[in-house]
Amino acid sequence: MSNIDSFSRLCAQLAKLPGIGRKSAQRMAYYLLSQPPEQVEALADAILTARRTVHECRVCGNYTDQDVCSICADERRDGSTICVVRDPRDVAAIERMRDYNGKYHVLHGTISPMEGIGPDDIRIRELLGRLSGVREVILATNPDIEGEATAAYIARLLKPFSDIKVTRIAHGVPIGSDLEYTDEVTLSRALRGRTEL
């Protein structure tokens, strides 16, 4: 099969998808060739349409096909609280929990000197432009080096706004896990972050 150019090209393109290796890509390619053309066209069309119509919300940066996303446009949601996350998929994760009623701000990245990503390369300036009427900014970037650095950087920037509370999501032992198998850093964070009962 590798002598068929269009097949190899399809495998190479599919192998660029996250989590897809050479073997899975080949398996998908064979699957696509065995499907009716309408089916395959529906996939290609869904890919192109989504990429064409979905863009960043003008306010929060989340993905939307409107000018302003449905969360920003929802007046029943508390506009005085902004939860800052790295990616649109983090918004989806928090929304799934159905427990947060504030708004979001999507940075589309984290500060990473190693990869040459500075504060101006992510949507920090846009966050500063949204602070009127805001009472709490929850920093919900990932608990990794870049996420922590980004949270610390934003916390410092917001320091002068004395009427805005800046919080960080709690780090600790995940529910359902076992103390014995929890790594030391997490355990140390869980101890330091202990709350009175």
Add this chain to the structure above:
Amino acid sequence: MSNIDSFSRLCAQLAKLPGIGRKSAQRMAYYLLSQPPEQVEALADAILTARRTVHECRVCGNYTDQDVCSICADERRDGSTICVVRDPRDVAAIERMRDYNGKYHVLHGTISPMEGIGPDDIRIRELLGRLSGVREVILATNPDIEGEATAAYIARLLKPFSDIKVTRIAHGVPIGSDLEYTDEVTLSRALRGRTEL
């Protein structure tokens, strides 16, 4: 995000791919939205082009973008031996081994009464039309119920052709595996199929 139609549609389409669940599909969808449009168009184009240009070889049924595939067209390959397999991907697997120099015949399925697939639904008639000059037919369908039934069916059909040797690939303990962990059926086949040293 689930309120964005084109995003949900993309996730649903991706989740139809083999081995891709809801979570992987969502991860891929987010990835595609974050890529430059050219990149995404290249994927969609590779999908459509492959589906449009790749079809079954007129002779053996393997995938090709020519009228006759490169294996059938290759005169250095031994046309007196035909290896019968279920899928084009089985041809690719055998070709990877670089040890087989005959031709192929792709059935595009196996007989499966459970799924309503009978002998006329797979490329058995086409195989019978290729027998002039053939001296050996190797039945290399999978060692599962459908594969065995299909091999037995074809062997019976070829019985009257007394000058054609009909063989079945060996079943036994896979190289590198452990007798202790080999299932009984495989072990029993390995014993029955023992060869003299």
